[in-house]
Amino acid sequence: MAKTIGILTGGGDCPGLNAVIRAVVRSSDAAGWDCVGVREGWRGLVEGIFEDLGPQEVSGILPRGGTIVGTSRTNPFKLDRGVERLLQNFRDRGLDALVAIGGEDTLGVAARLYREHGLPVVGVPKTIDNDLSGTDYTFGFDTAVTIATEAIDRLHTTAESHNRVMVVEVMGRHAGWIAVMSGIAGGADVILIPEQPMTVEAACDELRRRHARGKSFSIVVVSEGYELTYESGESQLVGGEARPTDQFGHVTLGGVGEVLGREIEQRTGFETRVTVLGHVQRGGTPTARDRVLATRFGLKAAELAHEGRFGQMAALRGDDVVAVSLEEATAELKLVPPEWFEVAKAFFG
Ligand code: F6P
Numbered sequence: 001m002a003k004t005i006g007i008l009t010g011g012g013d014c015p016g017l018n019a020v021i022r023a024v025v026r027s028s029d030a031a032g033w034d035c036v037g038v039r040e041g042w043r044g045l046v047e048g049i050f051e052d053l054g055p056q057e058v059s060g061i062l063p064r065g066g067t068i069v070g071t072s073r074t075n076p077f078k079l080d081r082g083v084e085r086l087l088q089n090f091r092d093r094g095l096d097a098l099v100a101i102g103g104e105d106t107l108g109v110a111a112r113l114y115r116e117h118g119l120p121v122v123g124v125p126k127t128i129d130n131d132l133s134g135t136d137y138t139f140g141f142d143t144a145v146t147i148a149t150e151a152i153d154r155l156h157t158t159a160e161s162h163n164r165v166m167v168v169e170v171m172g173r174h175a176g177w178i179a180v181m182s183g184i185a186g187g188a189d190v191i192l193i194p195e196q197p198m199t200v201e202a203a204c205d206e207l208r209r210r211h212a213r214g215k216s217f218s219i220v221v222v223s224e225g226y227e228l229t230y231e232s233g234e235s236q237l238v239g240g241e242a243r244p245t246d247q248f249g250h251v252t253l254g255g256v257g258e259v260l261g262r263e264i265e266q267r268t269g270f271e272t273r274v275t276v277l278g279h280v281q282r283g284g285t286p287t288a289r290d291r292v293l294a295t296r297f298g299l300k301a302a303e304l305a306h307e308g309r310f311g312q313m314a315a316l317r318g319d320d321v322v323a324v325s326l327e328e329a330t331a332e333l334k335l336v337p338p339e340w341f342e343v344a345k346a347f348f349g
Contacts, residue, residue, distance in 0.1 A: 007025070024301060
């Protein structure tokens with residue numbers, strides 16, 4: 001009898017998830033394995049919601065954004081008998097292996113299920129935030145950076161026409177990767193990220209310096225997780241304190257751009273407008289680079305599952321797709337190192 005692989009996508013969606021699903025299904029089919037989609041992340045395993053996935057079902061999904069099997073931020077370790085039900089459904093559906101596609105939370109659960117319960121699981125790293133250790137890049141990131149860069153390009157022309165400061169708020173949670181990369185690519189005049197918290201006063205000085213050089217407009221990119229920091233030593237995380245946490249303890253961020261925009265206008269007198277890119281960064285078709293990376297990750301994950309090399313994750317190291325341990329990949333977040341911020345800073349003001 002053919003062996004069966006379950007495939008689930010957890011956490012925030014990102015462009016390229018369907019490319020992974022397609023690669024796992026196509027290569028498993030070629031190797032004589034069946035595939036089953038687990039609906040909406042870990043929730044599907046806890047509640048036993050599955051759908052058959054064959055070459056027919058994955059035909060045409062390569063360029064599609066989102067995930068055809070749905071996603072959620074369900075944490076089985078936080079649910080009543082969640083893990084017990086999950087393991088029971090895994091057995092009842094006759095699964096032999098699981099490919100979990102997710103970020104730090106989804107893969108953290110996978111690592112724990114492997115460690116504590118011997119679940120035969122392999123991981124695929126996804127997140128627009130690019131904050132997973134163990135892999136040089138996650139798919140979804142390139143698309144998000146491309147979307148943010150295009151937005152910055154567009155904001156440049158209207159900023160220049162109106163002599164305005166344009167503040168662009170991008171996603172990234174605890175990591176400023178999207179802000180730094182899109183800011184460098186788009187020629188931002190100031191970039192504010194959680195890892196290198198420049199003060200509001202210093203940011204305003206950069207803008208004044210630029211305007212003193214004869215420029216009448218500026219672009220400021222701010223990462224949603226940047227804490228407004230002041231010379232007095234005070235700081236403020238916008239959004240987080242007032243909003244509910246998810247099952248992994250994350251607060252919902254967003255809104256720092258508005259507060260920062262007001263501060264800039266009041267302190268410098270430069271007319272300022274704010275754009276929050278939000279979920280636009282996660283929607284739509286993946287870039288070619290993300291499609292290729294996702295496809296390679298999918299093939300690697302299927303190979304690991306077929307060979308019974310569980311507790312591993314597909315990862316990019318240089319140009320190679322390799323296997324790393326899930327434990328290692330989820331131990332800590334990969335944050336923007338100072339040298340990357342220095343590249344961005346060379347163009348401030
Ligand atoms: O982790 C990916 C991410 O897009 C973060 O950048 C962002 O903070 C969060 O998810 C948003 O989550 P939600 O889709 O639940 O609003």
